[in-house]
Amino acid sequence: MLDITRRQVLLILVGVLAVSTMVAGVYGLVRQPAARPAANGHPAGIDAEAIEVESDESPAQEDRSLPRTSDPITYARAVATSLFNWDTTAGLLPVDYTAAVLADTDPSGEETPGLLTDVATYLPSIEQWLDLATMNVTQTLSIEQAFVPHSWAAALEQARGHLRPGTTAVTITGTRHREGIWEGEPAETSYPVAFTVFVACPPAFERCHVLRLSQLDNPLK
Template identity: 60%
Template sequence: MSNLTGRQIMLLLGCALALITAAVGMYGLVRGPGGTNSDSTATNPTEVAVVVDSADPDVTLRDRSLPHTTDPVAYARAVAVSLFDWDTSAGFLPTDYTAAVLADADPSGEETPGLLDDVATYLPTVEQWLDLGVMEVVQTIDIGDAYVPDSWAAAVDQSHGHLRPGTTAVTITGTRQRSGVWNGEVAESSYPVSFTVFVACQPSFERCHVLRLSEVDNPLR
């Protein structure tokens, strides 16, 4: 291992983190006749600011709040940035970076348990995070495309009206960039990433909310 270059170490870390993502199976978006009817007047959890403990009391993650928009594609792009842009040396934990997405979950609460499981596969575990923090690893995503996949129209038809109105699947493709410090030298790596964000917008809700996420690198096409 000592003969590996810093770039090779970063590539190995990237591969290892990709392998920890687990399949989420069916997304639970189809609602049976007994499903709870969503109410756009439900309490909006995004009104609560995301503030975490830090050595600098002025540091918060407030600016990571998802936008209030009715555009599912623009919203899904914001979800991608919120989950993939992070800095292990900034004094936060993985849960701090997923907080904005979870705060904007399905207001009805139906999809929230599944979303909790989904987002946990998108970031390192706390133990891995601390190891990466020693190397000051920073990650960003360069989004190449964001689109409603061709297969989504067929999925809506096959749901026979049981999908919540305004539910849309948006597939994101791009490049995950990582940089860090290994043996005093800057190391960088990048590799493709793809996934699907399931959102619900009007007429079910006044604006878009995130419902579920696909497995990383296993998007709808």
């Protein structure tokens, strides 16, 4: 009975991530006029300091770099792994785990502001992260399926050519595992997750880049 209580308490403390309201889907990906560069050289509406922090490379970040591939399924799986596999005891912060994804965003800059918002909802806040670190929490993702959802064909038809050629939605389903220490004893919890990664691959670009993420647990089907 005591072991069950530990699992329940850990689930309450570390199982919830704040999810902000966002629009993710065809309408968030419709091609817009290219973002006007600001005086600092970054597209208008993007925090230059945030981009510089996120893209500042360290050995740990380089190890998490996304693959250079034209296969949307392979690429989306890598995005999912990069965002979901983390360790609060490694001396890194959430921005270190989102850096690889943000460094590989839409080269035109059109989707970058939205992606900045998206990835923030997939990892704990700084306050949550520090709390999790006191319990030595680590997280991994077991991917069960990665597929282009049936609804994507209809979405492309409704977009009537307003999406970049090569834009693809890949829905990921799997199980998120967390392990940590609660009251001096090992504890763990697992629960299902599902989401959609929107990517742009050839012929839009020479290789795949991440555009947006759906709301967590609200994927395209």
